[in-house]
Amino acid sequence: MTNPFILRLAPLAAALCLSACSLIPTYERPAAPVPAQWPGAAGTGAAAAELAWKDFFADESLRDLIAVALANNRDLRLSVLNIEQARAQLGIRRADQLPTVGAALAGSRNATGTGKYVSVDNAGFVLTAYELDFFGRVASLKEQALAQYLASQEGSRTLQISLVAGVAQGWLALVADEKLLALSRQTLATRDESLRLTRLRLDHGAASELDWRLAQSLAEGARATLAQQQRQRAQDENALALLLGQSLPAPARAHLSAVTLAQLRLAELGAGAPSDLLMARPDIRQAEAQLIAANANIGAARAAFFPRITLTAGAGSTSNSLGGLFQGGSWGFTAAPQLLVPLFDAGRNQAGLDAAKAGRDSAVAQYEKAIQSAFREVADALAGRDTLGEQVRAQQAQTEAEGARLGLIELRYKNGAASQLDWFDAQRSAFAAQQLLVLTQLAYLQNQVALYKTLGGGAPALQP
Numbered sequence: 513m514t515n516p517f518i519l520r521l522a523p524l525a526a527a528l529c530l531s532a533c534s535l536i537p538t539y540e541r542p543a544a545p546v547p548a549q550w551p552g553a554a555g556t557g558a559a560a561a562e563l564a565w566k567d568f569f570a571d572e573s574l575r576d577l578i579a580v581a582l583a584n585n586r587d588l589r590l591s592v593l594n595i596e597q598a599r600a601q602l603g604i605r606r607a608d609q610l611p612t613v614g615a616a617l618a619g620s621r622n623a624t625g626t627g628k629y630v631s632v633d634n635a636g637f638v639l640t641a642y643e644l645d646f647f648g649r650v651a652s653l654k655e656q657a658l659a660q661y662l663a664s665q666e667g668s669r670t671l672q673i674s675l676v677a678g679v680a681q682g683w684l685a686l687v688a689d690e691k692l693l694a695l696s697r698q699t700l701a702t703r704d705e706s707l708r709l710t711r712l713r714l715d716h717g718a719a720s721e722l723d724w725r726l727a728q729s730l731a732e733g734a735r736a737t738l739a740q741q742q743r744q745r746a747q748d749e750n751a752l753a754l755l756l757g758q759s760l761p762a763p764a765r766a767h768l769s770a771v772t773l774a775q776l777r778l779a780e781l782g783a784g785a786p787s788d789l790l791m792a793r794p795d796i797r798q799a800e801a802q803l804i805a806a807n808a809n810i811g812a813a814r815a816a817f818f819p820r821i822t823l824t825a826g827a828g829s830t831s832n833s834l835g836g837l838f839q840g841g842s843w844g845f846t847a848a849p850q851l852l853v854p855l856f857d858a859g860r861n862q863a864g865l866d867a868a869k870a871g872r873d874s875a876v877a878q879y880e881k882a883i884q885s886a887f888r889e890v891a892d893a894l895a896g897r898d899t900l901g902e903q904v905r906a907q908q909a910q911t912e913a914e915g916a917r918l919g920l921i922e923l924r925y926k927n928g929a930a931s932q933l934d935w936f937d938a939q940r941s942a943f944a945a946q947q948l949l950v951l952t953q954l955a956y957l958q959n960q961v962a963l964y965k966t967l968g969g970g971a972p973a974l975q976p
Contacts, residue, residue, distance in 0.1 A: 534648040536655065536811030537872075539804055545880050546786050546887040552894045557780030560969030561792035565676050568779045568964055573767040574683050577756060581679045584757025588675055591668040598657070598664040605654040611642040616826070639825045641850075647818040652811035659805035666798035669971035673794065675755060676970035680961045682752035683764075684776065688954040689745040690768045692947060696738040699943045703731040706939075710932070723932050730936055734943075773953040778960045783894055783967060789886050792968035799875070799882040806868070806875040813868035816861045817854065824848045886966065893963035900956040907945070907952045914938070914945040 560568075569575055582588065616638040645651055710727040713719035753759050790796055825847040854861060921938040924930035964970065 534651060534811055535814040536648070536652055536808050539807050541800065542803075542876055542880060544787060544790065544883050546883055548786065550783055550786065550894055551891050552898055554783035554785075554894070555781065555897070557782040559784055559788070559792070560781050560964050560967030561788075561971075563779060563781070563964075563969055565970045568969060569680060570777045570779075571683075571771065571775075573764045573771070574680060574776075576761070577683055577752075577764055578676055578679050580758065580761065581675055581756045582672065585675055585755060586757060588668070588671055591664075591671045595661070595664045595668055598661040602654070602657040602661045605650075605657040608643075608650050609645065609654060611639050611823075614638050614640070634826075634830050636827050636829060639823065641822045641824055644821040644823060644849075646821060647815040649812050649815035649820070652808050652815060656805045656808040656812065659801045659808060663798045663801035663805065666794040666801060669794035670798060672972065673965055673968065673970040677961050677965035678755050679752065681958045682748060682755060684773070684954055684957050684961070685748045686745070686752060686760075686768060687771055687773055687776065688950050689741065689748055691772060691950050692741050693738070693745060695943065695946050695950070696734065696741050699939075700731070700734040700738055702939065703727070703734045706936070707731045719932065726933065726936055730940065773950065773957060776957060778957065778964070781960075781963055781967060781969075783890060783963075786887055786890075789883065789890065789968070793882075793886050793966075794968065794971055796879070796882050796886055799879040803872070803875040803879045806872040810865070810868040810872055813861070813865040816864060819851055819853045822850045822852070824850070889966040890963070893959055893966050896955075896959035897963060900952070900959050904949075904952050904956050907949045911942075911945040911949045914942040918942040 558567075565578060566575055569578070614637070616634070616636065618634045643650055707724075707727040707730075710719055710724045714721065714724045749760055784792075790800075825845070827843075827845045829843050918938040918941075921930050921934050925932065925935040
């Protein structure tokens with residue numbers, strides 16, 4: 513199946529390769545400087561670039577937030593305006609290939625040597641300094657503008673991918689924050705109660721001051737953790753609000769307390785081959801379009817060494833008086849071609865060509881860097897998928913073990929078979945395991961979102 517991006521670049525490629533008068537170097541896509549296979553398992557599942565974000569994210573509240581962000585985000589709005597600016601620039605370059613015709617009315621009155629005055633009036637259509645593009649300078653600039661326009665479109669798609677992933681990861685962080693806050697509040701309540709009971713036992717001589725100080729330390733530690741997580745919760749909501757372009761909607765805020773990370777399901781993804789990234793990722797397509805633009809700029813720089821031919825022409829009526837402008841026999845035609853041959857420019861044209869070639873080489877390096885960066889991002893996400901899933905399962909088992917251990921030690925403590933120190937230590941370990949489980953679940957889900965992003969998911973489909 514033909515890729516839509518290739519179809520969109522077909523006019524540009526045809527101009528670069530087939531134009532007999534073009535001085536643009538023949539474009540050849542650089543070889544991808546990455547291995548042919550991923551370092552880990554690619555997995556099986558849908559291709560991210562073909563999976564719409566509404567199909568990847570199952571949570572309805574998250575879908576609503578992404579829709580809000582796509583409608584309100586200022587960075588995305590700015591990228592759309594950049595597309596409009598590039599489209600207008602392309603229109604200017606296209607217009608340069610056609611003559612500009614205007615209507616003119618002019619009059620002059622000149623003194624002769626005999627003291628008399630001669631009047632000449634003209635009216636008609638005028639074509640001014642139209643460049644006959646025999647060496648493709650104007651056409652090269654048009655091809656450059658077309659490539660820049662396509663690059664701006666791909667830049668907007670890249671921004672949309674980042675926005676979709678950013679909103680998803682921000683929402684996941686808020687869900688984790690809510691769970692961590694609930695754990696911290698529960699732990700603080702438990703430790704405050706333990707502190708109260710320990711104080712009563714101390715007052716009645718059944719506990720030592722060391723036991724009371726330990727209970728006090730644990731309670732204050734839980735209070736500090738709660739304050740830290742409240743601050744993190746507020747900061748995460750502020751970051752999400754920036755992406756949304758507005759405050760968190762009330763329905764989403766209410767949904768936070770009802771959903772858990774374990775309930776948030778994401779679609780399975782297959783990584784495919786590294787070569788698939790060339791067409792799947794809009795940032796790579798953007799880098800290639802910028803490379804094509806730099807290549808076209810060389811054609812314009814080369815054309816500057818050749819003569820420039822311009823044509824000024826007019827057709828209309830000429831008369832010695834305004835009343836005779838439109839009478840029979842007053843019509844005429846003028847044509848004034850001009851040939852400008854560069855003889856001496858102090859090295860300006862050569863410097864322009866050198867700069868264009870250096871720009872092309874820089875664009876090649878940027879293109880290769882974009883491919884390498886994309887390869888690493890996908891490889892990192894695949895490595896995270898392979899290990900974080902196992903880490904979640906192990907952490908879940910540890911949390912269950914710590915919970916069971918706490919229950920057994922608490923039972924022994926109530927029956928005098930375990931010390932209060934053992935009981936406090938079991939509480940601390942169980943709380944730490946619960947926190948780590950939430951953070952590991954968050955890391956796993958955020959890694960899945962990162963994999964979707966790095967594989968090119970979340971952008972609107974290309975139109976043929």
